[in-house]
């Protein structure tokens with residue numbers, strides 16, 4: 001499989017620290033990983049951590065342009081795949097509403113056909129009917145959902161909503177990318 005470019009969109013949840021691991025694991029597998037961080041994500045984890053493990057500049061401002069004046073968020077359309085981890089309730093809602101006022105939701109508006117999201121939130125948020133409606137809307141729009149899992153939450157108890165572990169996210173992405181490259 002030739003080296004592929006993956007946009008890693010990071011939302012602002014406590015699972016951000018696991019997204020750094022995912023960025024590192026994808027990079028070690030030979031992918032070119034471009035990190036995109038929402039403003040809230042930057043409150044949890046510095047862009048520098050993602051830049052350090054991917055050796056790529058992170059996109060941290062949705063109004064950022066390149067030297068030609070082209071929106072760097074919209075360049076996500078040229079990637080082979082987009083992965084959003086963690087996908088917070090807020091980010092999922094914005095995506096389902098077709099909004100694009102942060103680097104990740106803007107990139108999601110032009111995401112390539114291979115697109116994944118990894119919800120991460122507490123169990124009450126996960127069960128919220130508006131969140132469930134938005135999750136279904138994304139799935140109908142060809143966003144492949146990975147997780148969430150039943151496990152330890154930041155609240156201190158075990159319940160559904162925990163972001164899938166980076167190993168599992170990586171395995172799911174590899175499986176889909178592999179089957180996709182066999183088809184083409």
Ligand SMILES: Cc1cc2nc3c(=O)[nH]c(=O)nc-3n(C[C@H](O)[C@H](O)[C@H](O)COP(=O)(O)O)c2cc1C
Pocket residue numbers: 010011012013014015038039040041087088089090091102120121122125
């Ligand atoms: C300590 C802390 C942890 C949070 N964890 C989550 C979370 O795991 N999932 C979630 O959906 N929101 C979580 N939130 C709320 C989000 O940070 C908030 O909705 C934010 O606006 C999401 O921004 P985004 O659209 O950039 O993801 C948390 C907030 C705080 C203060």
